[in-house]
Amino acid sequence: MRIEHWHLLKKFFKFVGLLPKNTATIEISKTLMRSSGSIGANYIEANESLSKKDFLMRIKICRKEAKETVYWLRILEENGKLTQEAGELTKIFGAILEKSK
Numbered sequence: 001m002r003i004e005h006w007h008l009l010k011k012f013f014k015f016v017g018l019l020p021k022n023t024a025t026i027e028i029s030k031t032l033m034r035s036s037g038s039i040g041a042n043y044i045e046a047n048e049s050l051s052k053k054d055f056l057m058r059i060k061i062c063r064k065e066a067k068e069t070v071y072w073l074r075i076l077e078e079n080g081k082l083t084q085e086a087g088e089l090t091k092i093f094g095a096i097l098e099k100s101k
Contacts (some may be wrong), residue, residue, distance in 0.1 A: 001081055003038070006034045008085050008086070009036055009037070009039065009040055011082060011085070012032065012033075012035065012036040012069070012073075012081075012082065012083045013036070013037075015077070015082055016029045016032055016077075017075065017076045025076065028072055028075060028076055029076075031045075031072055032069060032072040032073065032076065033066075035072065036065070036069045036086075038062075038065040039062050039066055039069065039089060040063045042058045042059075042062045043058070043059075043062050044066065045058045046058035046062065048061050049059070055100065056097065056100055056101075059083070059093055059096050059097055059100070060093075061096065062089075062093045063068055063083040063093035063094055063097065066086055066089040066090040066093060067090050068085075069086045069089075069092060070086045070087050073086055074082055084086065
């Protein structure tokens with residue numbers, strides 16, 4: 001994962017920290033933190049995979065988690081900048097899957 005993608009994940013965490021603290025945003029924030037954090041963790045696992053099948057499965061999980069992150073950001077975010085950046089991650093993982101087949 002390129003270094004700017006790590007910075008994007010840090011932006012997600014910072015964004016969550018700036019949200020108002022109420023029941024709805026707290027629960028959605030927890031889910032957003034899990035899905036966005038899972039992207040990087042699964043990417044690391046993909047790079048350490050033992051087989052091509054394992055690699056593809058991990059990249060599919062990355063793409064799925066990126067899509068989920070986009071969903072939660074759409075609910076929480078007003079201007080959509082982070083949502084757009086998360087959407088780019090989805091495209092990147094889709095491209096990796098296509099090239100790896």
